[in-house]
Amino acid sequence: MEDNKKIAALLSGGVDSSVVVHLLCEQGYKPSLFYIKIGMDGADYMDCSAEEDIELATATARKYGLPLEIIDLHREYWDNVAAYAIDKIRKGLTPNPDVMCNKLIKFGCFEQKVGKDFDFTATGHYATTQIRDGKTWLATAKDPLKDQTDFLAQIDALQVSKLMFPIGHLMKQEVRQLAVSAALPSARRKDSQGICFLGKINYNDFVRRFLGEKEGPIIELETGKKVGTHHGYWFHTIGQRKGLGLSGGPWFVIKKDVEANIIYVSHGYGVETQYGNEFRFEDFHFITENPWGDRTSEVDITFKIRHTPEFAKGKLIREDNGYRILSSEKLQGIAPGQFGVIYDEASELCIGSGEITI
Numbered sequence: 001m002e003d004n005k006k007i008a009a010l011l012s013g014g015v016d017s018s019v020v021v022h023l024l025c026e027q028g029y030k031p032s033l034f035y036i037k038i039g040m041d042g043a044d045y046m047d048c049s050a051e052e053d054i055e056l057a058t059a060t061a062r063k064y065g066l067p068l069e070i071i072d073l074h075r076e077y078w079d080n081v082a083a084y085a086i087d088k089i090r091k092g093l094t095p096n097p098d099v100m101c102n103k104l105i106k107f108g109c110f111e112q113k114v115g116k117d118f119d120f121t122a123t124g125h126y127a128t129t130q131i132r133d134g135k136t137w138l139a140t141a142k143d144p145l146k147d148q149t150d151f152l153a154q155i156d157a158l159q160v161s162k163l164m165f166p167i168g169h170l171m172k173q174e175v176r177q178l179a180v181s182a183a184l185p186s187a188r189r190k191d192s193q194g195i196c197f198l199g200k201i202n203y204n205d206f207v208r209r210f211l212g213e214k215e216g217p218i219i220e221l222e223t224g225k226k227v228g229t230h231h232g233y234w235f236h237t238i239g240q241r242k243g244l245g246l247s248g249g250p251w252f253v254i255k256k257d258v259e260a261n262i263i264y265v266s267h268g269y270g271v272e273t274q275y276g277n278e279f280r281f282e283d284f285h286f287i288t289e290n291p292w293g294d295r296t297s298e299v300d301i302t303f304k305i306r307h308t309p310e311f312a313k314g315k316l317i318r319e320d321n322g323y324r325i326l327s328s329e330k331l332q333g334i335a336p337g338q339f340g341v342i343y344d345e346a347s348e349l350c351i352g353s354g355e356i357t358i
C-alpha cells in the first residue's frame, strides 16, 4: 500500500480502534479520525454516555497529533437501524441491529458523508480482507473468539474494497498488550459494545417503550398446558432459555404465535421440535460476488446462525426462488429474522448472508 493513501479511521474510544490508530501511524499513515455520535434521543432508558468515549478518543487523537471530528449520525441511526429493529420485533422476528448498523451507519451514512473523500476507512473490527482474482473478499479474523465477520456480512463489494481492518491479524490479547506498551489512553478499558444501542441499553426497556406490554399465555408445546404468563411475545425469542420466569426449568422458547400472542415452550434438550437442520433465506446477499457461479446448485460451506466462535458445516442449495441451507448437524434455536452467515468450506472467506426464514 502506498503511504499517501488517505485514510479515515473510525475511533470509538475503546481499545481496539485506539490500537488501529497506533498501528496506522507506525506504518507511516496520517489517518483522519472520526467518532460517530448516535445520541440518546432524550430517553432515560438509554443510560449510556458518549462523554467518556469522546474524552478517550480526543486523548488518543492528541497523542498522535491527528485531527478528530465528531460526526452526528443520530437521526440516521434512529430512522434506519432502530426503526428496522422495532419493525422486526413487532413481527415476532429476532433482529440484528449490529449487522444493520455496520451496513447502514458505519459503512453507509458515514461513507456518504465522509468516507467518500478518503481512499480507505479503517476500523477496529476483528475481520480481515483478502484479494483473490483482483477482487476484495471479506475474510475471518485470526482470533476466532473475537471474529466479527458475521456482523459485517451485509456489506457490499464496494464497501469491502474500501475497508481496512488493521487488528484483524492479531489476537485480542496481542491488541491489549500493544495498547499497554504504547500507553494508549484506553489501554485499561474493558471491552465496549460499540455504538449499537441494543448492546448498551436494557433490551426489554427499549422494546417496552415502543411496543408496550400485552399479557399472553406461555404454553407447554407437548401438552398444551398453560405454564405461565408473559408480557408480550416481543420480549421473547426462539431458543431463549432465561427470563421466562417459570419454575421447574430449564424451559426453552420453541415457537411464537404472533397473532394470538402465545409463547410455546418445552423442556430441556433432546426435544425434537427445538432442533432443525434446514432453513431458507429471505433475499440472500453475496458480499463480493457468488464465488460458485450461477450454475452450481449445491456447494459445501460452513455457516453461523448466531454470534458464536464455532462454524456449522452444511450445504448451500440454490432453489428457484432463493437459497436454502442443509446443515450436517441439528441446529438449536433457528431464529427467524437473525442473519444466517455463509463462509467457504475452510471458514476463511465470509461469502454473504441472508435473513433466516423457515
Ligand SMILES: Nc1ncnc2c1ncn2[C@@H]1O[C@H](COP(=O)(O)OP(=O)(O)OP(=O)(O)O)[C@@H](O)[C@H]1O
Residues within 6 Å of the ligand: 009, 010, 011, 012, 013, 014, 015, 016, 017, 018, 034, 035, 036, 037, 106, 122, 123, 124, 125, 148, 191, 192, 193, 194, 195, 196
Ligand atoms: N462511536 C463510534 N464512532 C466511531 N467508530 C466506532 C464507534 N463505535 C464503534 N466504532 C468502530 O467500529 C469498530 C467495531 O466496533 P465494536 O462495536 O465492535 O467495538 P469494539 O470491538 O469494542 O471496538 P473498540 O474497542 O474500538 O470500541 C470499532 O473498533 C471502531 O473502529
